[in-house]
Amino acid sequence: MNLENELQKLKELVEKDLITQEDYDKKKDELLNTSNDSNIPETKNEPKSVIGKNPRRKKIVTLILVIGPWGGIGFHRFYTGHYNTGILMLFTFGVFGVMWIMDIFRVLTDNFQDADGNELI
Numbered sequence: 001m002n003l004e005n006e007l008q009k010l011k012e013l014v015e016k017d018l019i020t021q022e023d024y025d026k027k028k029d030e031l032l033n034t035s036n037d038s039n040i041p042e043t044k045n046e047p048k049s050v051i052g053k054n055p056r057r058k059k060i061v062t063l064i065l066v067i068g069p070w071g072g073i074g075f076h077r078f079y080t081g082h083y084n085t086g087i088l089m090l091f092t093f094g095v096f097g098v099m100w101i102m103d104i105f106r107v108l109t110d111n112f113q114d115a116d117g118n119e120l121i
């Protein structure tokens with residue numbers, strides 16, 4: 001069935017009060033959009049950055065950004081749900097920097113996990 005016949009049938013349904021004008025407009029838009037785009041392959045709105053494509057990657061990048069300036073006071077530990085060690089790092093300035101440096105290497109070598117045991121990458 002062609003587009004003109006479909007639109008004519010929809011108009012008849014509106015005239016008979018079987019569908020509303022709003023429903024007619026929606027169906028018409030759907031028909032017009034599908035007929036015009038039938039030869040164009042459908043593409044998804046994909047993020048432009050690698051970070052946006054993978055939520056785990058997004059989490060690791062956020063963690064690296066947090067661990068840099070705020071790592072000395074354990075903010076990254078709170079972010080990943082390690083509240084006890086976060087409090088320890090907060091009051092000892094990352095246990096005098098040792099835990100902070102260890103966490104940086106753990107994140108960069110993919111050995112850092114959140115509190116539930118999920119890997120970040």
